[in-house]
Amino acid sequence: xxxxxQIPAALSVPEGExxxxxxxxxxxxxxxxxxxxxxxxxxxxxxxxxxxxxREQTSGRLNASLDKSSGRSTLxxxxxxxxxxxxxxxxxxxxxLTFGEGTQLTVNP
Amino acid sequence: DVKVTxxxxxxxxxxxxxxxxxxxxxxxxxxxxxxxQDPGLxxxxxxxxxxxxxxxxGDIPEGYSVSREKKERFSxxxxxxxxxxxxxxxxxxxxxxGGNIQYFGAGxxxxxx
Numbered sequence: 730x731x732x733x734x735q736i737p738a739a740l741s742v743p744e745g746e747x748x749x750x751x752x753x754x755x756x757x758x759x760x761x762x763x764x765x766x767x768x769x770x771x772x773x774x775x776x777x778x779x780x781x782x783x784r785e786q787t788s789g790r791l792n793a794s795l796d797k798s799s800g801r802s803t804l805x806x807x808x809x810x811x812x813x814x815x816x817x818x819x820x821x822x823x824x825x826l827t828f829g830e831g832t833q834l835t836v837n838p
Numbered sequence: 839d840v841k842v843t844x845x846x847x848x849x850x851x852x853x854x855x856x857x858x859x860x861x862x863x864x865x866x867x868x869x870x871x872x873x874x875q876d877p878g879l880x881x882x883x884x885x886x887x888x889x890x891x892x893x894x895x896g897d898i899p900e901g902y903s904v905s906r907e908k909k910e911r912f913s914x915x916x917x918x919x920x921x922x923x924x925x926x927x928x929x930x931x932x933x934x935x936g937g938n939i940q941y942f943g944a945g946x947x948x949x950x951x
Contacts, residue, residue: 763939772842772928772942818881825896826940830880 731756733821735829742809743837750804750832752819757797760822764793764804767816767831776817777804809836841865844929844943851950857916859946861929870912871930871940872896872904881928887912919950 732755742748752762761780765773777786779795779802786793792805802819818831845860863870871886873896883896885904893904901923905913912931916923927946932938 765942770945770947772844772944773930773940775939775941778939820881825883825886826881828881830878 731759731821731823731827733819733827733829735817735819735832737832738830739833739835741835741837744809744811746809746836747805747807748809748834750806750817750819750834752802752804752829754800754802754821754827756821756823757800758823759797762793762795762802763820763822763826764791764802765818765820767818769815773818806834809834811836811838842929842931842941842943844927844946846946847944849946849948851916851919851948853920853950855916855919855950857919857948857950859914859916859927859929859948861912861914861931861943862910863912863931863941864910865931865933865941866909867931867933867941868909869932869934869938870906871932872902872912872914873928873930874898874925875928875945876925884914919948921950924948924950 734753736751763778764776777793779786790807795802816831816833820826820828842863872884873881875881887906903915929943930940932940
């Protein structure tokens, strides 16, 4: 059974800092790896999807990488802003999505 | 843009009541999903559907049932609500099975008293 782990559980940084969120998964037989953002009390918004054949995907200040062999993905956020404060979840896609518990990010002005 | 709409943001129900949570998507997606989200447990899949009138159990189907009479609508039913079903419920849809992006609704926070 796939298990997805996210470290750290919470992170607080000053505005402008570059940061990395980590995601690890136990079963490398995945279709893709997805990163989502969740604001308090809200649903999930898809940020990036990396296909299993890809190494990375970029969207604006976000860059996600995937290393299937080691079972790891990272989400890099450049020049963080207070508006980036949210919980970030990764999910591996096999026959269904398996989610990590998320990293709660706070960017302080 | 894909829109997934959940009928209620907040619901308060009593133990033993039958509860319906409704979800509608407007992009002709084949697949729809119901999750619940709890602190320390993350998102867990309750049921999903790959087609009209078709349903599959997820990881925690006990105490729940679903209905998909039309492609755009997927309902989650709590036959007899219990306090341990107090949670945030999230509906999602995707175009195809397997590795497609899932689009989520805003969530329904259900409290069972």
